[in-house]
Structure formats: C-alpha cells, structure tokens
Amino acid sequence: MNDRKPTKRRVLVRGLSTLFYEAGEGPVVLLVPGIATDPRDWYRVMDELALTHRVIALSLPGLGGTSPLPDVRPTRVASFVADFLDVLGVDSVIAVGHSYGGLVAAELALQNPRAVTRLTLVDASGLGRAVHPVAVALALLPDRAADLASAFASLPGGAAAFTLSSNVLLRQPWRIPVKTWAAQFRMARSRQSLRTALEVFRECGGIIGQRDDITVVDRLHEIDVPTLVIWGGLDQLFPVWQGRAAARRLPAGRFTVLVGAGHVSYLDSHEEFMDALGSFVRDDLEPTSPSGPVDGDGGGHP
Numbered sequence: 277m278n279d280r281k282p283t284k285r286r287v288l289v290r291g292l293s294t295l296f297y298e299a300g301e302g303p304v305v306l307l308v309p310g311i312a313t314d315p316r317d318w319y320r321v322m323d324e325l326a327l328t329h330r331v332i333a334l335s336l337p338g339l340g341g342t343s344p345l346p347d348v349r350p351t352r353v354a355s356f357v358a359d360f361l362d363v364l365g366v367d368s369v370i371a372v373g374h375s376y377g378g379l380v381a382a383e384l385a386l387q388n389p390r391a392v393t394r395l396t397l398v399d400a401s402g403l404g405r406a407v408h409p410v411a412v413a414l415a416l417l418p419d420r421a422a423d424l425a426s427a428f429a430s431l432p433g434g435a436a437a438f439t440l441s442s443n444v445l446l447r448q449p450w451r452i453p454v455k456t457w458a459a460q461f462r463m464a465r466s467r468q469s470l471r472t473a474l475e476v477f478r479e480c481g482g483i484i485g486q487r488d489d490i491t492v493v494d495r496l497h498e499i500d501v502p503t504l505v506i507w508g509g510l511d512q513l514f515p516v517w518q519g520r521a522a523a524r525r526l527p528a529g530r531f532t533v534l535v536g537a538g539h540v541s542y543l544d545s546h547e548e549f550m551d552a553l554g555s556f557v558r559d560d561l562e563p564t565s566p567s568g569p570v571d572g573d574g575g576g577h578p
Contacts, residue, residue: 282298282326283297283298285298289356289360289363290359292337292345293342293343294334294335294342295342296315297318300328300330300331302330303329303330304329305330306369306370307334307373308357308371308372308374308377308380309334309374310374311339311473312375313374313375315340321546321549324550328557328558334360336380337353338472348472350379350402350480351387353383357380358384358387358391367391368393369392370396371385371392371394372553374400375398376402378400378401386499389499394501394556394557395499396553398507398549399508399514399540400505400519400522402490403519404486404491404522405485406515407486407513408512408513411481412481414481415482417477493522497526497527499526500528502556503526503529504530504531504552505519505526505529507520507541508533508538508539508540508545509533512539513539516533519531519533534549
C-alpha cells in the first residue's frame with residue numbers, strides 16, 4: 277500500500293542542504309513551486325497523485341528551507357534540480373512547475389530532454405515579455421531592499437501584511453487551507469526567502485518586462501514531450517494570452533484555462549486544476565498537434 281502522507285526529507289546537493297516532501301510510489305512526478313509559494317502548498321495535489329505516483333515537491337534554493345545558490349538564473353537552478361534528481365537516483369520525471377518554477381521546469385526539459393517525459397507549466401514565467409507592472413518595479417529595487425523588507429517583516433504585523441500582499445494574486449482566497457496560509461506566513465518571516473525572491477525578480481525582469489535572455493519562448497519548439505499549459509483565467513501577473521501562445525509553439529502542447537482562478541491557480545481552483553492535471557499525468561496520451569487540444573475545454577476559455 278502506498279504511503280500517501282507527505283514525508284519531509286533532506287539531502288545534500290552540491291553540498292547544500294536541500295528540502296523536499298515526498299509521498300507515494302511509482303513513476304515520479306516532480307512539483308516545482310514558484311518564489312512566493314511553499315512546497316507544502318502542493319499537499320492536496322500530492323495526496324491525489326500519490327495514489328498512482330511517487331510525488332516529490334522540491335523547495336528551490338534559498339526558498340522555503342533549501343540553502344541558497346549564489347546564482348538564481350533559471351538555467352543554473354534547473355541544473356541544480358537535475359543534480360537533485362541524480363542524488364535521489366531518479367532517471368525521469370513528469371515535471372510540474374508553477375510561475376518561476378515553471379520556467380525552471382521548462383529549462384530542465386530543454387537541458388535534459390530524456391529526463392522529462394511530460395511537462396506541465398502552471399501560470400509560468402519566461403513565456404513572453406508581458407508581466408504586471410508591480411513585477412517590473414520589484415525588478416528595479418536595489419540590493420538593500422531585501423534587508424528593508426526583512427526588517428519590516430520582523431515588526432508586529434509585518435509578516436502578516438506580506439502574506440496578505442503576496443496573495444493578492446489569488447482570486448478565491450477563501451478556498452485556501454489554513455495550513456497554506458501558515459506556510460506563507462513562515463516564508464514572509466524568512467530573510468533568506470525575501471532576499472532570494474527579490475534576486476529572482478531582478479534576474480528575470482527589467483524596465484520593459486521579462487528579460488528576453490531568460491525567456492524560453494523562442495526555444496519551446498525544442499520541447500517535444502507532451503506539455504500541458506494551465507493558466508488562471510484571472511491571472512494578473514502574466515496574461516492568459518501568453519500561456520495560450522506558448523502552448524501553440526509547443527510541438528505537443530495543450531492548453532487549459534481555469535476560469536475563476538488567479539496566478540496561483542492550483543490553490544484558487546484545486547478541483548478544476550486536478551481535473552486537468554490528473555488525467556494528463558495518468559492517461560496514455562495520443563500524439564497531439566497544437567491545433568486541437570490547445571483550444572479544448574478542460575476548464576473553459578475566455
């Protein structure tokens with residue numbers, strides 16, 4: 277019988293203490309969170325997928341418990357993820373990445389095409405230049421901003437204020453479990469998490485939006501494994517048309533919109549998210565051309 281309860285584990289990767297959560301047995305599903313979310317946010321997803329798969333939710337370097345890397349460029353972080361899989365003895369995964377984690381998962385597929393058998397990009401960054409102006413402003417902050425943010429978070433009510441502000445991208449916050457809010461609160465109190473998050477914004481963005489040199493939009497045609505792009509229809513950070521356009525560039529891409537969801541669509545609309553992801557992970561997939569499934573339903577489209 278599979279043990280579906282996530283287990284907290286640590287391993288050394290390049291000498292760095294690396295935190296991850298694991299549940300289930302079978303083919304491996306790798307969950308890669310973004311910079312403002314926590315691996316524990318994936319617990320409900322893990323619980324359902326662990327019926328048939330070994331599910332691993334990784335804490336990226338400098339975020340949520342893993343020691344930081346000196347370089348947060350997506351290519352370097354993807355290389356770290358590949359080394360993490362090597363340490364675990366995992367040869368291949370179904371990679372699922374959200375936001376910045378989606379960009380890292382795409383880079384993993386590009387760098388290690390045999391290691392990723394299927395790919396899911398959830399409200400992913402790096403699929404075009406367009407981004408909310410707040411992200412542009414964060415990219416332009418000076419290095420000292422992380423220390424100022426940490427000082428604010430240490431004040432009474434500061435971490436709570438950060439938690440609430442970081443979740444304005446949710447469109448249905450009343451559907452979020454209390455444990456998820458608690459994990460967000462802990463991250464808001466972490467000086468290292470705040471510093472790493474701002475480093476990612478600076479590395480990936482600039483005055484005109486997402487930087488061309490970190491996006492993967494011109495290399496999507498090289499990802500020939502089945503790829504599901506899931507987007508919150510009310511995502512304010514990255515526009516929904518950006519996800520649709522990316523899916524059309526993928527040789528085996530398909531696209532699903534979760535109509536009532538925001539940027540963190542797997543929390544906003546969990547049931548609808550699992551309807552799309554569960555079948556994609558478990559089913560035997562027919563070869564697909566970009567012109568059908570990209571505009572199929574699976575949640576509705578604007």
